[in-house]
Amino acid sequence: MALWMPVTTGHHGRPPDAIQELDHFRQQDKDAARDFLLRVKALFPSTANVSVFTGIETLFPFIQHPTPLQQKVLELDINMDGAQLFILEDVTGAGKTEAALILVHRLMAAGKAQGLYFGLPTMAVTPFKHNNLRLLGLSNKVLLCSPRQRG
Incomplete structure (x- = not known):
């Protein structure tokens, strides 16, 4: 998760090219993942209603x-x-x-939980899953994340 989230949220924009880069990426990934999770956590109340x-x-x-x-x-x-x-x-x-x-x-x-982080494998799945959650009345209460389109 620490590498996937920062890469998909634009902190690096690319995975490491060489094994020697991993040490440099690790601290950046930890910092980026922490910042990302703090932003996600801010979306949820301290107790679930x-x-x-x-x-x-x-x-x-x-x-x-x-x-x-x-x-x-x-x-x-x-x-x-x-x-x-x-x-x-x-x-x-x-x-x-x-x-x-x-x-x-x-x-x-x-x-035991205050919210849900719903990670999806592709951008193509996101609208379909969001519609499923909308039908349940949950679409405004759920944050959907998927990797950015690369190209």
Whole structure:
């Protein structure tokens, strides 16, 4: 993340050309990533204003049977102390976006998170994902980031 964010946010504009450049890039990347994350953090309130999680049906009435990934995030123990990292990975069409939003809602309702950073792999995906979130009434509450077009 420390290299990806600064490169995609214009701090370097390019990845290192040679292994010898990495030492120079590392400190710049750390500084740039810290600054970037502080700007993202400023977008979120210190506490989340979110309703109690009552189940998948409330968020997604169109889901009658959760996919295995969605079921897994419904059952995850989120009550551990300290920071938690969740990586959701599955095939196309497996309901990853819905699974992520279910997990985020659970975390926010439990006071374990204040917001969501949604990193996307390509600019082409961003409008589609933003529209999905708009349909859920979330588009004005979510920051979507994707790599800049290079060319």
